[in-house]
Amino acid sequence: MYNEFGISNKAKELVLKAEENLKEEFKKIDELCDINSLKVLNAFNKNNISEAHFGSTTGYGYDDMGRDAIERVFACVLGAEDALVRSQFISGSHALCVALFAYLRPGDLMLSITGTPYDTLHEVIGIKENKSSLKSFGVKYDEIELKDNDFDYDKIKEYLKNNKVKLIEIQRSKGYSKRKSIVIEKVEKVIKEIINIDKDVIIMIDNCYCEFVEDKTPLEVGADIIVGSLIKNLGGGIAPNGAYIAGKKELVDLAGERLTLPGEGREVGPTLGINKSILQGLFMAPSVVASSLKTAVLTSRVLGELGYEVEPKYNEKRADIVQNIIFGNEDDLVSYCGGIQSASPIDSSSKPLPWDMPGYDDKVVMASGSFTQGSSIELSCDGPVREPYIAYQQGSLTYSYGKIAVMKAVQSLINKK
Numbered sequence: 001m002y003n004e005f006g007i008s009n010k011a012k013e014l015v016l017k018a019e020e021n022l023k024e025e026f027k028k029i030d031e032l033c034d035i036n037s038l039k040v041l042n043a044f045n046k047n048n049i050s051e052a053h054f055g056s057t058t059g060y061g062y063d064d065m066g067r068d069a070i071e072r073v074f075a076c077v078l079g080a081e082d083a084l085v086r087s088q089f090i091s092g093s094h095a096l097c098v099a100l101f102a103y104l105r106p107g108d109l110m111l112s113i114t115g116t117p118y119d120t121l122h123e124v125i126g127i128k129e130n131k132s133s134l135k136s137f138g139v140k141y142d143e144i145e146l147k148d149n150d151f152d153y154d155k156i157k158e159y160l161k162n163n164k165v166k167l168i169e170i171q172r173s174k175g176y177s178k179r180k181s182i183v184i185e186k187v188e189k190v191i192k193e194i195i196n197i198d199k200d201v202i203i204m205i206d207n208c209y210c211e212f213v214e215d216k217t218p219l220e221v222g223a224d225i226i227v228g229s230l231i232k233n234l235g236g237g238i239a240p241n242g243a244y245i246a247g248k249k250e251l252v253d254l255a256g257e258r259l260t261l262p263g264e265g266r267e268v269g270p271t272l273g274i275n276k277s278i279l280q281g282l283f284m285a286p287s288v289v290a291s292s293l294k295t296a297v298l299t300s301r302v303l304g305e306l307g308y309e310v311e312p313k314y315n316e317k318r319a320d321i322v323q324n325i326i327f328g329n330e331d332d333l334v335s336y337c338g339g340i341q342s343a344s345p346i347d348s349s350s351k352p353l354p355w356d357m358p359g360y361d362d363k364v365v366m367a368s369g370s371f372t373q374g375s376s377i378e379l380s381c382d383g384p385v386r387e388p389y390i391a392y393q394q395g396s397l398t399y400s401y402g403k404i405a406v407m408k409a410v411q412s413l414i415n416k417k
């Protein structure tokens, strides 16, 4: 069967042998999955989820009991006072945008302490010119780079003493950068320092890709508000779209007023039949995130053994589901992505090629054969075509599919040689 699928004995054995040495790592991931499953089940039980919550509303979406229950369940799972979980959010970027516009007013100052934020936020903030940016409304912005893959504590403290900051953004996952993603202990430490100097500043976390990777959420270590996408971790590969904003009730309500309209806020928002999918997605999420983590750990071990630089290493502590492979040349990057694409359930015969994409300076090569467009809790692999040719791989709905895809991608590298 493997041979028929284009996987040679060599590629298969290489991956299976690497897998044998990952028992310890996989055991930790299984334990994490148990804890997160317990959290989810507890939240379902506490909120008495029943079939009635699968019901749907149309039009204004008044009195959608399923939607309200979903928000209570998410709040419970995330350790939040409250949560806004809506399909009216196009994706995580939109939710981040709504949150920023909800909290910042003309003259306010926003500070990123993890360097330049994710690409899709550049025009939102006004780092890149846009007539509708926060900057165009008179919101000021500044950023402090990370230092040696950690927060630049001295600079942050100095800055907060000399400036009145309204909102601090912390982006945990690395995006298309070379830095490491930020584990929860570091988030906890920096929040303590921030609060020591200014207890009023709103601490907002871009939590994309980080849910269920560790057993604590940023809200449980002092953050005010967290934002994430439902076509990533918490959607479990089943939610058709959407995003969440969770944390302090007052801030969640403000986001509701901005998402819909002042005065109606969270009372409106039809669910159009997706309540069951969102609940089922969250129910599956601990296990799907665990499959993604195992696929990432396996990829790291195999590609490391093949001599490529990988980040994180297979046995390193992880903050998110993203695995980097630093290929060092365009050819290997494109071949690897081609292998991943060929092992996808959808569009397996497509060949990913470097392409100009809106919002990116360099060409990007992108493997994504997903059921849901752009879903990256499903296995996907992409990277900007520039030195040092890094692949950013994430996801896999099951570990078996992830493992097969790694074999196929390794085969693709072997074929090239």
Ligand SMILES: *Cc1c(COP(=O)(O)O)cnc(C)c1O
Residues within 6 Å of the ligand: 091, 092, 093, 094, 118, 120, 171, 172, 173, 174, 175, 206, 208, 209, 229, 230, 231
């Ligand atoms: C994916 C991602 C986003 C945006 O999420 P979308 O759902 O793709 O809009 C924002 N920040 C980070 C760090 C991400 O990884």
